[in-house]
Amino acid sequence: MVVPESQEKMYYPPVELQRNAHVPDFNSYLVMYKKSLENPEAFWREVADEFFWKKPATGPMLQHNFDMTKGNIFVNCMEGAKTNMCYNVLDRHVKEGKLGEKVAYYWEGNSPDHHMTITYRQLLSHVCRCANVLKQMGVKRGDRVSIYLPMIPELIVTMLACARIGAVHSIVVRKVTFNHPMPRDKGQDKVLCVYGVYRGEKLINLKQISDEALEKCREKLLLVMGLSPWNMNPKMYKSCIKSIIQDMQVSSQRDVWWDEVMRDSPDECEPEWMDAEDPLFILYTSGSTGKPKGVVHTVAGYLLYTSLTFRYVFDHHPDDVYWCTADIGWITGHSYITYGPLANGATSVLFEGLPVHPHVGRFWEIIEKYKVTKFYTAPTAIRLAEHQILGTVGEPINPEAWRWYHEVVGQGRCPVVDTFWQTETGGHVLTPLPAATPLKPGSATFPFFGVEPAILNEHGEELEGVTEGYLVFRKPWPGIMRTIYKNQELFENTYFRKFPGFYVTGDGCRRDKDGYYWITGRIDDMLNVSGHLMSTAEVEAALMLHQSVSEAAVVSRPHKVKGECLYCFVTLKDSKEFNCKLVEDLKRLVREKIGPIATPDFIQNAPALPKTRSGKIMRRILRQIARNEKDLGDLSTLADPKVVEVLFNQRSEAA
Ligand code: PRX
Secondary structure (H helix, E strand, C coil), X not given: CCCCCCCCCCECCCHHHHHCCCCCCHHHHHHHHHHHHHCHHHHHXXXXXXXXXXXXXXXXXXXXXXXXXXXXCEEEECCCCEECHHHHHHHHXXXXXXXXXCEEEEEECCCCCCEEEEEXXXXXXXXXXXXXXXXXXXXXCCCEEEEECCCCHHHHHHHHHHHHHCCEEEECCCCCCCCCHHHHCCCCCEEXXXXXXXXXXXXXXXHHHHHHHHHHHCCCEEEEECCCHHHCCHHHHHHHHHHHHCCCCCCCCCEEEHHXXXXXXXXXXXXXXXXXCCEEEEEEECXXXXXXXXXXXXXXXXXXXXXXXXXHHXXXXXCCEEEECCCCCCHHHHHHHHHHXXXXXXXXXXXXXXXXXXXXXXXXXXXXXXXXXXXXXXXXXXXXXXXXXXXXXXXXXXXXXXXXXXXXXXXXXCCCCCCECCHHHCCXXXXXXXXXXXXXXCCCECECCCCCEEEECCXXXXXXXXXXXXXXXXXCCCCCCCEECCCHHHHHHHHCCCCCCCEEEEEEEEECCCCCEEEEEECCCEEEECXXXXXXXXXXXXXXXXXXXXXXXXXXXXXXXXXXXXXXXEEECCCCCCCHHHHHHHHHHHHHHCCHHHCCCEEEECCCCXXXXXXXXXXXXXXXXXXXXXXXXXXXXXXXXXXXXXXXXXXXXXX
């Protein structure tokens, strides 16, 4: 890695920011980075010293094996240590750090009229009460608790309550409905859910969705939360309840009401002292075969890593107001709404609603309202904003949006940190540091402390200098995943089999002459739509559930807001007709089975699919047809080259 000398347009950190920054310049970054690789023991021990350990570690800070040929893959952080995540992110601040009255979250509801402030002390009290409720319901250390909640304070309360009593939380992402993998596993899940929530104008009955899931597994205890009065004004609350309650079935043995049980629950609860490597949570992520994988993160390593990345990547200071717009159901929310910010005693905004409800300037209005100083969002939201701004030419643009655009984008005094990471990595792994790293738009720049990237070719040979290939990591950092829930074999095969000795990200990557890393996208059958990964297999399986469809193939196509969108080819059974109704039905089916994010943008009739002689679908060709790229290169491996022409001819009919 070299200090950048490139002539191309670089964006240098603003001097005002450098004065007070944790890592004030590029040289400081290099010095710290070097230390983190050369002496990881000292580096991570210093990070750990800030936290509370009921028992100190007896083993080294990090041990690992990344080489399948030498035995099982493992990562072990701080063997022998005992601690509690919840204690470290709440009690420590309230009891030792005197942050009890500091705001932990400004909660902003779906409607701008609904908001509340939660201090660290209040959060701790709610968490303890909820922890006692969970215990009352029979949840014990090591049990899995599935949580199905919108972005309301109760979600954070239940996560931390689990962490407090040593239960493993598994948050059900709302992209998934009744076919989510979690309730299908016969585990010891207890399910918590809310029974209704507004997204924009739309009322979503989560209780009903959970009931469907529960019916399939029949073994669960469900805690139904009332739509919290935090969440609604009384009039809305009443009408909402009325509309849901009609078709809701409450089981007296299974369903418990949040408001009732929380009221009577004591607000003190001794934390369960966990082993450093005990699981903290499971989070499902798309697998390239279509079957989601339960990524497991553990207590101590995840605490160290999310807390450190949060502090440095957002250059956090005590008077900051930080806002991450992600959903907590995704890893971004776990690491950078709940654990990372709380570990630092930060003040965050927690937003329940949509960026465009009740108007397009909602994001910027919230930034104004809470004087947000650090804002973390997805490219898709930025593109949406740009799109809106460009799209409003010729009519007044609301002042909030304008001010934001002018001050933040226009004056260019806010560094943009493009953070590359994955559910599996637990936290940022390639990222600029705002006061230290000169930026190149589109590059995630350099590795975070303790992270050692390499670029390999297909044969597993390491490529030096300016190059492009597979992005891998040579060593673990504390926050890396430990396994796939109940499937160590899949864990090893997915991430370690291809190149022994390395963690394989599944992403392609380029390194330029200044040593900057550029992610080039997935190199497996995964799609990234609006920042959400899904597998082609997952969508194809959903399409094939339709009785008219005999075969389906899905590829990505660039999209100006979503990044990528879905382009689906469907082959129909004999005598079935391709028409608008079918297209609508198929779109609805995918929506229902996977979620709105997966709704296909294009569905094309494919009388046949391009296949190799061995019957493998040639997705490369389909991708080119979807993008209308006529230069198809070598087609000699195709069983029937005529198929391609037919598909090009039918392109215009794609709806
Ligand atoms: O392909 C990369 C892309 O998102 C994938 C990880 O998705 P997920 O596990 O859902 O986690 C998303 C939130 C961290 C990666 O394999 N990705 C993530 N960050 C970037 C990125 N692609 C380009 N640039 C990034 N900054």
